[in-house]
Amino acid sequence: MAHSIIKQLEELRELNPLVHNITNLVVMNNTANALLALGASPVMAHSPAEVKNVVEISRSLVINIGTLSASWIESMYQAASHATTIGCPWVLDPVGAGISALRNDALQQLLNLRPTVIRGNASEILALADFSQATTKGVDSTAHSSTALQAAIKLQNSYNAIICVSGEIDYIVSANEIIEVHNGHIMMTKVTGLGCTSSALIGAFLGLRNDTVEETIAGVAVLSLTGELAARTAKGPGSLQMHLLDALYNLDPLTLQRELSIQRYARRD
Numbered sequence: 530m531a532h533s534i535i536k537q538l539e540e541l542r543e544l545n546p547l548v549h550n551i552t553n554l555v556v557m558n559n560t561a562n563a564l565l566a567l568g569a570s571p572v573m574a575h576s577p578a579e580v581k582n583v584v585e586i587s588r589s590l591v592i593n594i595g596t597l598s599a600s601w602i603e604s605m606y607q608a609a610s611h612a613t614t615i616g617c618p619w620v621l622d623p624v625g626a627g628i629s630a631l632r633n634d635a636l637q638q639l640l641n642l643r644p645t646v647i648r649g650n651a652s653e654i655l656a657l658a659d660f661s662q663a664t665t666k667g668v669d670s671t672a673h674s675s676t677a678l679q680a681a682i683k684l685q686n687s688y689n690a691i692i693c694v695s696g697e698i699d700y701i702v703s704a705n706e707i708i709e710v711h712n713g714h715i716m717m718t719k720v721t722g723l724g725c726t727s728s729a730l731i732g733a734f735l736g737l738r739n740d741t742v743e744e745t746i747a748g749v750a751v752l753s754l755t756g757e758l759a760a761r762t763a764k765g766p767g768s769l770q771m772h773l774l775d776a777l778y779n780l781d782p783l784t785l786q787r788e789l790s791i792q793r794y795a796r797r798d
Contacts, residue, residue: 537737538785549591552729554596556595559722564733588738589735591622591732609639618741620729644688646745654677674697675698677696716765717769719766727748730752756776
């Protein structure tokens with residue numbers, strides 16, 4: 530597994546893929562800096578008048594619904610629809626799924642546009658699978674990642690997307706496998722938007738356009754691992770952010786080989 534991620538990281542840094550982010554106001558700066566540190570190139574274009582043009586020149590699209598407005602929802606629809614039409618891989622981050630009718634309606638429309646990857650916390654994935662059973666507290670999860678595994682399988686079957694559930698253990702559900710990433714650190718929950726950063730890094734690796742499952746694993750694993758590495762020297766959430774960017778920038782094959790903790794097994798549902 531480490532060998533695959535090492536190869537992908539090398540290819541990403543050489544390609545420097547353009548990642549189109551329609552993301553929320555809280556995390557925009559952090560997301561852009563994380564993509565740059567990894568070796569990708571971020572663009573944050575939100576206007577309905579230009580999103581189709583930006584999708585056409587991008588290697589991938591990341592849609593994050595954290596801070597919604599009517600014009601942004603329209604931009605998300607247009608960008609996602611165009612990405613699906615032209616074969617541009619895209620990630621849906623359903624921030625706060627279940628907290629309002631506006632958010633749920635927007636998410637249902639986006640799901641119908643067939644995202645390549647859906648990444649959320651346990652409560653968000655549970656809400657996506659059944660909005661009537663939403664247990665989200667704002668944008669924070671009220672459930673452990675393992676409790677959303679069946680919901681992730683249901684979503685995967687329904688939309689044929691790769692489903693990622695972030696948490697103490699990160700789960701990735703593909704058509705044939707379940708992958709567990711055991712890296713990460715509890716301090717990461719005290720920094721806003723690191724889940725959003727994971728979605729953006731998935732988008733960066735999807736920009737390679739070789740193997741969506743392997744690229745999704747790489748995005749999830751790299752964020753969780755660099756958070757774990759950063760926590761070893763951070764004194765709190767503030768310095769964790771700084772050290773995480775440094776860890777992304779300095780990530781090397783030896784560290785990946787030594788530190789990654791990933792398990793994968795065939796689905797038996």
